[in-house]
Amino acid sequence: MMDNEKIWHLLILKLSGEATGEELRELDALMQRHPEVALRAASVETLWKAKGSVEEEDTEDLFNRHLQRLSDDTAKNTPFYHSPDVGVRSHRPRKLWLLLGATAVAACLVIVFLRGGVLPPPPGSLASGNFVSTKNGSKSKLQLPDGTQVWLNSGSNISYDNDFGGKTRQVQLTGEAFFDVAKDNARPFIIHTATVDVMVLGTAFNVRSYPEEKVTETSLIKGAVEVILKANADKKILLKPNEKLIVSNDSITVRNDSIRANDTQKKPVVMTLTQVHHLNKDSVASEVLWTKNKLVFDGETLGEVALKLERWYGVKVIIQGDELKNMEYTGVFDDDNLTEVLYALQLSGNFKYVIKRNEVIIKP
Amino acid sequence: MIAAMEKRELIAELQRQIALCDDMAAYRKLYDSLHRELFLFSYSIIKSREVAEEIVSDVFIKLWRIRNELPAIENLTVFMYTIARNLSINHITRNYKYPKVSLDTIEVENIATFDNGEELFISAELSRRVGLAIQGLPSQCKLVFQLAREHGLKYREVAAILNISELTVRNQLVIAAKKIAAAAQLDVPTVRTRQKSM
Numbered sequence: 001m002m003d004n005e006k007i008w009h010l011l012i013l014k015l016s017g018e019a020t021g022e023e024l025r026e027l028d029a030l031m032q033r034h035p036e037v038a039l040r041a042a043s044v045e046t047l048w049k050a051k052g053s054v055e056e057e058d059t060e061d062l063f064n065r066h067l068q069r070l071s072d073d074t075a076k077n078t079p080f081y082h083s084p085d086v087g088v089r090s091h092r093p094r095k096l097w098l099l100l101g102a103t104a105v106a107a108c109l110v111i112v113f114l115r116g117g118v119l120p121p122p123p124g125s126l127a128s129g130n131f132v133s134t135k136n137g138s139k140s141k142l143q144l145p146d147g148t149q150v151w152l153n154s155g156s157n158i159s160y161d162n163d164f165g166g167k168t169r170q171v172q173l174t175g176e177a178f179f180d181v182a183k184d185n186a187r188p189f190i191i192h193t194a195t196v197d198v199m200v201l202g203t204a205f206n207v208r209s210y211p212e213e214k215v216t217e218t219s220l221i222k223g224a225v226e227v228i229l230k231a232n233a234d235k236k237i238l239l240k241p242n243e244k245l246i247v248s249n250d251s252i253t254v255r256n257d258s259i260r261a262n263d264t265q266k267k268p269v270v271m272t273l274t275q276v277h278h279l280n281k282d283s284v285a286s287e288v289l290w291t292k293n294k295l296v297f298d299g300e301t302l303g304e305v306a307l308k309l310e311r312w313y314g315v316k317v318i319i320q321g322d323e324l325k326n327m328e329y330t331g332v333f334d335d336d337n338l339t340e341v342l343y344a345l346q347l348s349g350n351f352k353y354v355i356k357r358n359e360v361i362i363k364p
Numbered sequence: 365m366i367a368a369m370e371k372r373e374l375i376a377e378l379q380r381q382i383a384l385c386d387d388m389a390a391y392r393k394l395y396d397s398l399h400r401e402l403f404l405f406s407y408s409i410i411k412s413r414e415v416a417e418e419i420v421s422d423v424f425i426k427l428w429r430i431r432n433e434l435p436a437i438e439n440l441t442v443f444m445y446t447i448a449r450n451l452s453i454n455h456i457t458r459n460y461k462y463p464k465v466s467l468d469t470i471e472v473e474n475i476a477t478f479d480n481g482e483e484l485f486i487s488a489e490l491s492r493r494v495g496l497a498i499q500g501l502p503s504q505c506k507l508v509f510q511l512a513r514e515h516g517l518k519y520r521e522v523a524a525i526l527n528i529s530e531l532t533v534r535n536q537l538v539i540a541a542k543k544i545a546a547a548a549q550l551d552v553p554t555v556r557t558r559q560k561s562m
Binding site: 005008009011012013015016017018040041043044047048050051059062063065066069070073222241242 | 514
């Protein structure tokens with residue numbers, strides 16, 4: 001009777017994969033001594049293991065339904081900001097999340113690629129004067145004394161004081177840069193721009209603050225950053241990965257230039273929290289593609305495109321005809337020259353262009 | 365058993381990737397690895413496909429929200445089942461106005477399968493009979509059986525998820541095993557002769 005109970009206990013251990021070798025041997029011995037229990041135990045074992053095969057199911061729809069809910073939940077939990085569709089293109093949330101999926105993968109790649117030194121070795125620390133600038137038409141990658149990697153886009157500059165790395169790590173940025181900040185919890189890393197200060201709590205993100213543009217954008221790929229508005233230092237916004245904060249550089253510039261037709265009846269957007277954007281499934285977020293030497297237009301007006309072309313190729317772009325300025329373009333150019341880019345753009349837009357030396361003239 | 369080990373390692377790896385890289389692809393893989401079992405577990409308690417699906421979704425939403433804290437979680441599988449359990453019980457408390465619900469008092473449904481794999485000659489009749497026997501077990505026993513047998517969880521994992529002792533887990537499994545044996549007994553000669561003929 002005792003043996004009987006023992007067999008069941010040992011059998012259960014065996015079937016759950018918890019039995020030790022010794023227990024298995026003990027079970028065998030007991031079963032030999034009690035064939036009548038062994039018989040029943042054997043049938044239990046057969047049945048226990050007959051779980052059938054779990055067929056591979058297609059979870060696509062199920063997972064998409066889940067992402068929709070996750071997306072709704074995420075939106076619900078950021079009530080402080082303008083909803084993502086104010087002032088920027090609205091995406092169907094489901095699509096957005098699919099893209100985000102790809103993004104996250106891409107973000108990982110970015111990090112690996114930052115850390116792994118796939119790129120040629122950094123050109124060393126900053127030159128004397130602690131000031132590095134890039135002209136239009138050129139980009140640069142540099143390493144700060146603390147090991148932080150900075151990709152500096154064209155027409156940008158970054159500077160820091162001699163006491164960098166003392167109690168804090170502070171840099172001043174004009175233009176656009178992608179940062180992979182070396183971790184150092186004791187010394188916060190702060191980026192000052194004209195419109196916002198970005199306090200870095202984590203690692204990889206992009207700051208875009210060109211004086212000639214109307215907004216300052218902070219896109220977080222990984223980690224955490226806190227953005228402090230210069231206009232209102234009490235406003236601190238904590239960004240989560242894949243979020244992008246767009247802040248108007250000031251109300252004057254907002255009124256200027258190419259405000260999109262559907263935005264005109266809305267009040268000027270002072271601040272918008274949105275998601276980083278992916279142009280296709282396998283790509284890195286479009287906000288940081290420039291670090292891979294890709295020129296990206298993500299639903300941008302020809303006016304914005306012109307500014308980018310000026311910086312990227314170091315040319316002057318003149319648009320004749322105001323209605324042209326508001327046409328939107330989307331595309332990724334991989335190491336193409338200026339002519340190729342303009343040719344591709346004019347295929348989809350109704351404009352002609354002339355390139356004279358360092359000047360591009362675009363006209364209807 | 366090897367498959368279960370591999371799954372454990374896979375889940376631990378995905379846990380790392382989600383925590384360190386916010387890796388949405390890893391998140392998707394984790395969903396594929398666990399959603400079905402979490403669904404069945406929740407369904408056993410809730411007995412509504414729609415609600416069970418929502419609960420699984422909520423478990424994964426929660427996971428994404430706290431992804432930065434994932435490295436601190438020792439056993440992600442147990443963690444997720446535990447959330448699923450709590451959400452399921454909460455749902456019942458909320459919707460049926462039970463002041464306090466415990467898993468012993470909820471009528472649990474268990475869709476255990478005793479299917480023929482190709483090589484195991486188990487008659488449809490035997491399969492049905494054993495299925496009914498499992499269905500006739502007490503609620504807690506059914507859940508223990510489901511987690512240990514259907515989902516391949518360890519004693520200590522089952523114990524943690526259901527908030528019972530490992531000893532209870534073992535005892536409940538013995539009860540289930542005996543029940544299966546009793547249901548199978550009539551059929552034993554069939555099982556044997558067919559096995560011999562293999």
